[in-house]
Amino acid sequence: MYKINKRQIFGFVLLAVFCMVPWVINNTYIIKVISNAMLYSIIALSINLIVGFSGQLDFGRSAFAGLGGYFSAVVFTTYHVPFIIAFIGGALFAAFMGALLGLLCRYSSFDYLTLITIGFSEICRKVFEQWYSVTNGSFGFRTSRPSFFGFKFNSQQSMFYFCLVLLILCYIVIRRITKSKMGRGYKAIRDDEIAAAYSGIDIKNYKMVCFIIGSFFTGIAGAAMVHYTMFAAPTNYTIDESLIMLQMPILGGLGSLPGSIIGASVLTLLPEVSRGFYLYRLLFLGILLVILMRFAPNGLLGRHGIKDQIMDYISERRARNNGKPDKTNAEEKVVTAHGRNHEG
Amino acid sequence: MVIQNLINALSVGSVYALLAIGYNMVYGILEKLNFAHGDVYAVGCFVTYALILTATNPFIAIFTGLVVGFLLNLGVERFAYRPLRKAGRIAPTISAVGIAYIMRNAIQLIWGPETFSFDLKIFKLSHFKVGNTQIGTLQIYILAISIGLMILLSLALKYTKWGQAIVCISQSIPTSELMGIPANRVIALVYGFGATLGVIGGLLFCTYYQMIYIGIGFAYGTMKAWMASIWGGIGSLKGSVIGAMALGISEVFVSSYVSSNFRDAFVWLIFIVFILIWPRGMYPAQISEKI
Structure with a gap:
């Protein structure tokens, strides 16, 4: 049987909220x-x-x-x-x-x-x-x-x-x-x-x-x-x-x-935020x-992008505060380091 | 008529040749697309233009423009290209696009997007007639300058220590570092001189068309110079002059015999067919083995 996980529920909720946008906002420009x-x-x-x-x-x-x-x-x-x-x-x-x-x-x-x-x-x-x-x-x-x-x-x-x-x-x-x-x-x-x-x-x-x-x-x-x-x-x-x-x-x-x-x-x-922005x-x-x-180089959500870097930083801090290295974190870091090598 | 067209084609080609020499020198050494080349030297050209407007001695104005182009590209190389030298091919290209945007917006904010009339005040514009064909003196100057620069640079690459270092780096950066060549410094200098050559080309381009505007950088300095470089052969100075001539000839002849509206489309078509048949260009440099 097809199981629905948490992520999919989140996605559907987001989609449902997004579908409501034209009903809530009357401004046609937006x-x-x-x-x-x-x-x-x-x-x-x-x-x-x-x-x-x-x-x-x-x-x-x-x-x-x-x-x-x-x-x-x-x-x-x-x-x-x-x-x-x-x-x-x-x-x-x-x-x-x-x-x-x-x-x-x-x-x-x-x-x-x-x-x-x-x-x-x-x-x-x-x-x-x-x-x-x-x-x-x-x-x-x-x-x-x-x-x-x-x-x-x-x-x-x-x-x-x-x-x-x-x-x-x-x-x-x-x-x-x-x-x-x-x-x-x-x-x-x-x-x-x-x-x-x-x-x-x-x-x-x-x-x-x-x-x-x-x-x-x-x-x-x-x-x-x-x-x-x-x-x-x-x-x-x-x-x-x-x-x-x-x-x-x-x-x-x-x-x-x-x-x-x-x-x-x-x-x-x-x-669209401001017309003055257009010049710059x-x-x-x-x-x-x-x-x-x-x-x-891989943007916000790409492999080892900004999101990954922030997550790495947070988990590193958490591991340091706990005083012992987190096992899953260590595995993850190996994967990202591997990915980094492949880009070069 | 054919001879007049040929003369026009050669003069358009010699303007492109100057732009292409600067582009090809930088392109040949690292084989990384330099999308910012045109916009960086356009800043130098605009500085010269601003100084000429304030009635400075034209030679001082030109010299300042050259120095500005040189320093600007040194900085760009240091902050945008050097950290990305080992990061594949997409990242440096996109970074160069970013630099091009910054330069273009700077020009637009300082000088505005209008077209200005441009006069360097050191060349007398006149022309003479041979039979039925008109030849401008400026066209001869430009042709002479571009061929002179090409010969000078070829000699410098062959017979000076720095030139040999550049040739060595274009073959292999790690090996040249093992030979004691300061690779970073030499590459930075190549970028700097590339921009300087670009400023020279850009100034002559503006003098030839008697106008300066924001598009001289991207449309001519990057696109046409790039086309000419590939047409002639990446990393070959002789090739870039010949490629620029081919570009000029195809532009002028297409617009006078085929269709002036579709000129660019046909030139691109000829170009694409050419590089599919002959991908290394007319004079492939012996050093380029990477593509």
Whole structure:
């Protein structure tokens, strides 16, 4: 029989409280911001799959959000395809382009891959900007809200639930992927490519499949984002946007899925806290990144990240106060030290 | 028309070449992506610009800009790159992105995001005609400076003790430490001189286009210089000049014969196809074995 542990109960309670948010808060602005954070969380999760789990530094993620978004919007608005087909189609289109890019990346290693992804995102941006007949160029493309079987998501509250359901679905699927054989393969590739190859992991195919899956989720989030704001403009899909998206999982912790959601929430909510902050946004982010990389390269919740360091410190203090070393603590420290060695 | 395009391409390429030399020197030695290169030297260029506005002697202004770039990159190397030298590939790259953000925001806070007109006041801008083609004197100066710098640096790398130390470090840091080379100091100096070369390139770039703005760092100093470095061959100075010329030629010819709207897209496409076929660039340095 399936047993429910404490953690799951906590999760369900949290989820139930979160579902109440639109009923308690009437301010549509806040709901808008939270929905936006949820959509960015999906993108952060997909980036975490590519950067955090399989260790490929991808600087062109916003292009895939754009591909998914534009495809879905154009097909839905210009060709009047049912929403669900357009929506999934956008994600599949992004996945298809991801497969093309992955095909290129089969033959290239680290730096080249980063450069190719940047180049790909620049090409995509140019196409969005210049292909007037389809994308309406730099004026941006207008579309409408999603509608399922006659129900139209017009209000902010309904969009909130739409984003929430999408986030939960994507989270579950990505979590299942990372726990599967393939996910363990990604981690092996990240830690040591040569050792992974000797263990019989088909590195090139794994990387390509990783790109396809990641692009699918980025595309689905991009499509949802476009339908949510009812607008797509090429200025949303620049390298700077990619870098911001990349920082979300890095802040939360590479290799930690809840961390990605936290990182995405922090980075989407911070600029909304005060408009005056906008001027100093890059300065703040820059200092944050440098300090984070210096002291906790795996972010808040990653392996040996800030959370682990704090926990280590607390248990060390407790052990010292007790006068004898805690056995479980000692074991834990061996594990983290081991993990630390693998990063280098 | 073709000859005029070729002349334009060569002059655009020689501007990129100056930027690429500085980038490639740093890139070749550690093979770590330096995302902050452009934004760091942009600060030096802006310092020179501010000093020229206050009617300082242009040579003093340029010298100050060079020194600022040098010191800035020494500091950046010390605090952002050195502690992460052994931390894999993702962490130093992200740290460099952070530095780039800090520099860009500093420029934006001090000088603002506008485009300013820029004049170094030491080159006389004129041009002469050979048949139907127009050649600017500045373009010749820039080409001469970049090729001169390339030759000078190649000689310095080959015949001075410090140059040999740099070559040694780019092959293996532990071995060079065993040989008694102060690796940390040499790497810091390489970063410093990389930024200095970047400032020279940036100033000539601004003089060529007669304007200075916040984007000279990232769009040109980082992206184009990076493309040129990989095109020519990582760690090869000759390669970076040739790669920059290839970049300039493809830019000018694509925009005049294919489509000026899709220029960047086509240049990237050519570039991606090129590096897939020829991943080590045109002149792979004998020393680069890491990628």
